Amino acid sequence: MTEKLVMLGQKAQVAANRLALLKAADKNAALLQLAADLINHQDEIITANKKDLANATDMPAKFTDRLMVTPQRINDMAAGLRTIADLADPTAQIDKGWVTNDGLEILQRRVPLGVIGIIFEARPNVTVDAAGLTFKSGNAVILRGGKEALQTNIALATILRNSLKEQGLPADAIQLVTDTSHQSADEMMNLTDYIDVLIPRGGHNLIQRVVKNATVPVIETGAGNCHIYIDKDADLDMAAAITVNAKVQRPSVCNAAEKLLIHQDVAKKFLPVIAKKLIDHGVQLRGDERSCSLVPTIHPASDEDWDTEYNDLIMAVKIVDSLDSAIDHINKHSTHHSEAIITNDINRGRYFQQAINSACVYVNASTRFTDGGEFGFGAEIGISTQKLHARGPMGLQQLTTIKYEITGNGQVRH
Structure with missing residues (x-):
């Protein structure tokens, strides 16, 4: 020493x-x-x-x-x-x-x-x-x-x-x-x-x-592999606005969204719309097979993509079969920082909040709010993704x- x-x-x-x-x-x-x-x-x-x-x-x-x-x-x-x-x-x-x-x-x-x-x-x-x-x-x-x-x-x-x-x-x-x-x-x-x-x-x-x-x-303050999940009951205009904000407003920070999951029932209608909005903002999209088939400009995602925090204008997209499929994917690949569900069914929103194993879980709001100042703490010393002593901002x-x-x-x- x-x-x-x-x-x-x-x-x-x-x-x-x-x-x-x-x-x-x-x-x-x-x-x-x-x-x-x-x-x-x-x-x-x-x-x-x-x-x-x-x-x-x-x-x-x-x-x-x-x-x-x-x-x-x-x-x-x-x-x-x-x-x-x-x-x-x-x-x-x-x-x-x-x-x-x-x-x-x-x-x-x-x-x-x-x-x-x-x-x-x-x-x-x-x-x-x-x-x-x-x-x-x-x-x-x-x-x-x-x-x-x-x-x-x-x-x-x-x-x-x-x-x-x-x-x-x-x-x-x-x-x-x-x-x-x-x-x-x-x-x-x-x-x-x-x-x-x-x-x-x-x-x-x-x-x-x-x-x-x-x-x-x-x-432990965590890297932010944050997710936005668009539920089958989502207001799609709200979903688009939140997704763009969470990804684009400041992509280099840990509370920016890195992954977009979309319920299969709304994917055909929503994905082309949100893909255009994100691409217009300079976002490179990487997706699973179903996403790529719906929007050919989306690049195929690798297995690594689902675990990567980009801190950049890059976002990976996946179509999921159900709410539980989205929860399972997030809990497997998340860094347990911040996740959001967009839904008009508050019961599904509350279920998502209870089932997701992350420090901050949103219903119908951008992950960009995970911040000490935004939470009323004045500032923050960091965002803890562990469970002992402190969690979140x-x-x-x-x-x-x-x-x-x-x-x-x-x-x-x-």
Whole structure:
């Protein structure tokens, strides 16, 4: 373990201990100042981002979109911090209290996790979202971004740290690992003496590498092989609008739809219509044999396609025999992120929601809403696809655990 990383861990623990004692009003005021300082220093952020973009000439467009920082995106980051400031502080919350037969008063209280490590790829907004959420929930954070966004992340972290320092708060509540080598990531995965939980954010390969190699406890944030299922009772105009939105609005993100399943009873009518709309938006369609026979411009899908998160203007299409066939296919191939059914039969919609094994299951709405901001969490630290501790968009509440505070008046156990 390198001395530098150990030092980051030690500083983070000191900062976390101090943050745990801050009052909600002080944290909220600090978050508002962080937001203001981001806006005040946006030229520095954009200048740094241009350096990263200049070095990203060999990256696909879907990744440079994630990497790019604009004045609007900086405004969005600042707005996220202000929204977090408006949210209730989970660490001021007492879940419940009771008195035992022995007269012990027990309170179950929300407390911070401690030090949170985040390993992520080319999404600079993660730096700000993570800093805001961890700070409000009383946690220190150690961030390790990818080399593609290094200059942008350094600029963002420097501005946030300087802002905390000027406010008399621990700058080490936010720390950035500037070594983007695999070795630094591996060491961070095993920094068990200092990091309480590790959250990976990025593609499937990064996430699985962290899950398989980390000795620090991990919250798995999932890749998004998301599905839209068009039921036999669907409003087809609604189905078309939702499908286009879920695929096209921002295809590079994890809540974009990657697969389209269509009930056989409406496939002949619906597939040619939706295929034209998607192709007009530049989407390449890949389909099963029945889909290709109905729309010859659809490319044959391979077995790999059903398990692939494209993050691009590509979508695979399959015609299914029944609602249960759609559910079986999704549960087999999904990454358990977000799925949607379009139907006018609410009973079939509720059945779909109960039967699908994913974090977020929609009836008659786009999967693009799986987002901490859209759920009212202000921002998110990631979208968990596992079942333990947290699932779905993780906001402030999911960055806390519980502590029992017990008060007696001399009781001893007999």
